[in-house]
Amino acid sequence: MTDESPPALSGMPSFEALLRRPDLIWMGQNTTHLEPPAAVVDALRTSIERHEFQFYAPAAGFAELRELIVEDLGLPGSQAWVTDGAVSGLHQVCTVLAPRVSKLITSDPGWPWPARFVADQGLPVAVAPVFDTPERILTAAQIAAVIEPGSLLYLIDPLNPLGSSYTRDQLIEITDLARATGSYVVHDCTYRHFADNHTLAAQLYPERTITTYSFSKWLGIAGLRVGALVAIPELLATFTHAPANPLGAGITAQRAAIAGLRVKVPWLARVRAANRRNIEAIESVVAGRGADRIVVSPSQGNFVAIELDAAGPTSEQVCRAMLERNIFIRPGTYQSPRFGDRFVKVSTSVPPAWTDRFCAEWTALAARREVAR
Structure with missing residues (x-):
């Protein structure tokens, strides 16, 4: 899912502290930082001028x-409930x-967070x-080894933080x-708009599948906090x-989401092109780094996971060193207590200039070996 909680990792600053750095390159939250569609900005401005807040x-x-959300997913017969971000x-x-x-x-x-x-x-x-x-990914064989009657299966697809995705056949086995x-x-399905191919579990098992929908990533409005749950009516009820919030998600955020879905086709083509360009640039730099490697290539999300040289610095040491260069990336320890020291995650739906800066600093950092254990 999303990355809203503060880093709070071995002295790394909070998001509030990071926001006080106006020139910071944000490549640690999987959020889109391209110039937003004019229609979305106009919708926000109009909503504010009307005092809809x-x-x-x-x-x-x-x-x-x-x-529009149900239409975008292609799930006729389902309903959407708009929430304060998908995580809500x-x-x-x-x-x-x-309890059930x-x-x-x-x-x-x-x-x-779901486990918590x-x-x-x-x-x-x-x-x-x-x-x-x-x-x-979480395979059917792994699930079969632990499943009990009435379990709850949590599938992130594409998988944050690795960038892997489920095939239709794999989802059939799981459902x-x-x-x-x-x-x-x-x-x-927070990252489905970045995937080359994507199957919805709700198409295979509608009776007990809940689909989460996010605007934070593909549309780049993470700070507005608007998302949705989608399911057949009797399950959604x-x-x-x-609900925790019976008064509804913010009107201004919803206006932006509507505007975004109306211009989704040309906007998404632009975002996906920038994302793919940036992924390829990072893959090229990592390939020349020796023992570092891309975990999943090509990533199906708007991020890449880089497995680090086992003889080199930890993920948190690397992230702190990059932050000293005004680039925020994420250590794997945020999302994996078992494997987190072995990888970092880098967001890629960002301006190409940011990615080029990241690539230059990554290369320089590797050459100087400034973050040895």
């Missing part, structure tokens, strides 16, 4: 936005289902290691397991009857 929004979100909806799913399911099944590396959401309610969590597997055990599937 003084009103509560419709509880489920504007009807037009909900319809994910929290609602986890807390509502925790037997365990949560997730991956390492992955996004840590359910662990606070005493639900067991099964974590499958995927960093060194050929597929680098068949879920159906046979009466389990739920949360398909976290399970989560909407007592």
